[in-house]
Amino acid sequence: MTYIINMQGVGRTFPGSVPVHALKDVNFMVSSGEYVTVVGPSGSGKSTFLNLIGLLDTPSVGTYLIDGIDPSTMGEKQRSALRGTRIGFVFQSFHLIGHQSAIANTQLGMVYNGVPRKQRITRARDSLARVGLSHREEAVAQTLSGGERQRVAIARALAGRPSLLLCDEPTGNLDSNNANSILALLDELHADDITLIVVTHDSEVAARGQRIVTVKDGHLSEKSQ
Numbered sequence: 001m002t003y004i005i006n007m008q009g010v011g012r013t014f015p016g017s018v019p020v021h022a023l024k025d026v027n028f029m030v031s032s033g034e035y036v037t038v039v040g041p042s043g044s045g046k047s048t049f050l051n052l053i054g055l056l057d058t059p060s061v062g063t064y065l066i067d068g069i070d071p072s073t074m075g076e077k078q079r080s081a082l083r084g085t086r087i088g089f090v091f092q093s094f095h096l097i098g099h100q101s102a103i104a105n106t107q108l109g110m111v112y113n114g115v116p117r118k119q120r121i122t123r124a125r126d127s128l129a130r131v132g133l134s135h136r137e138e139a140v141a142q143t144l145s146g147g148e149r150q151r152v153a154i155a156r157a158l159a160g161r162p163s164l165l166l167c168d169e170p171t172g173n174l175d176s177n178n179a180n181s182i183l184a185l186l187d188e189l190h191a192d193d194i195t196l197i198v199v200t201h202d203s204e205v206a207a208r209g210q211r212i213v214t215v216k217d218g219h220l221s222e223k224s225q
């Protein structure tokens with residue numbers, strides 16, 4: 001069986017007068033359909049780890065295969081095509097275009113990936129329905145509540161039909177009611193066989209995962225279940 005994520009001996013050092021060893025000797029394998037949470041204090045290396053998984057950054061050492069494919073041998077164009085077809089991102093601060101509608105925001109990733117307009121609209125509608133926002137398609141993003149904005153961001157990530165959804169502190173800017181409804185939505189996506197990696201500094205959010213990985217000073221550890 002091929003792992004969707006297979007990291008061996010991966011490290012990431014940010015160069016500078018005092019280099020930062022943000023991630024050290026990471027061995028990490030994820031099978032399709034797993035729900036993994038990554039927990040650790042601020043500055044421990046969680047976002048660095050997620051950015052490597054999501055092909056937004058490259059390891060300084062070690063090997064990383066995604067679905068058995070080695071992105072290090074690819075040019076940036078190929079890597080971004082790989083990213084666009086397999087990976088969805090959700091961030092703490094939503095990253096929406098405030099003055100555009102929910103449905104326009106949902107199409108953004110697909111615009112970059114060259115999905116034809118008609119197909120984009122169909123997929124955006126389906127994705128907004130998936131996150132329970134069909135009634136808000138035309139609403140301007142900045143008029144939506146925090147929870148609704150995060151739903152739009154999740155719809156945008158899903159519209160690319162990713163097999164892997166990466167979330168960096170997805171509930172970090174939400175009150176507890178909205179946070180709980182986003183976590184419930186992530187549970188549903190997991191039940192639909194999407195592979196989930198959720199980064200958090202919150203142990204309650206971390207407890208939602210099937211596997212809980214801890215990052216401390218750039219080192220990954222995992223208690224066996």
Ligand SMILES: Nc1ncnc2c1ncn2[C@@H]1O[C@H](COP(=O)(O)OP(=O)(O)O)[C@@H](O)[C@H]1O
Pocket residue numbers: 014020021022040041042043044045046047048049
């Ligand atoms: N682009 C960068 N250049 C230099 N240092 C960085 C960069 N990105 C992150 N770091 C450093 O790497 C460490 C881990 O950061 P990060 O992965 O963002 O942690 P977390 O997401 O757990 O808060 C921190 O010490 C941070 O300052």
Ligand SMILES: [Mg+2]
Pocket residue numbers: 046047048168
């Ligand atoms: Mg972070």
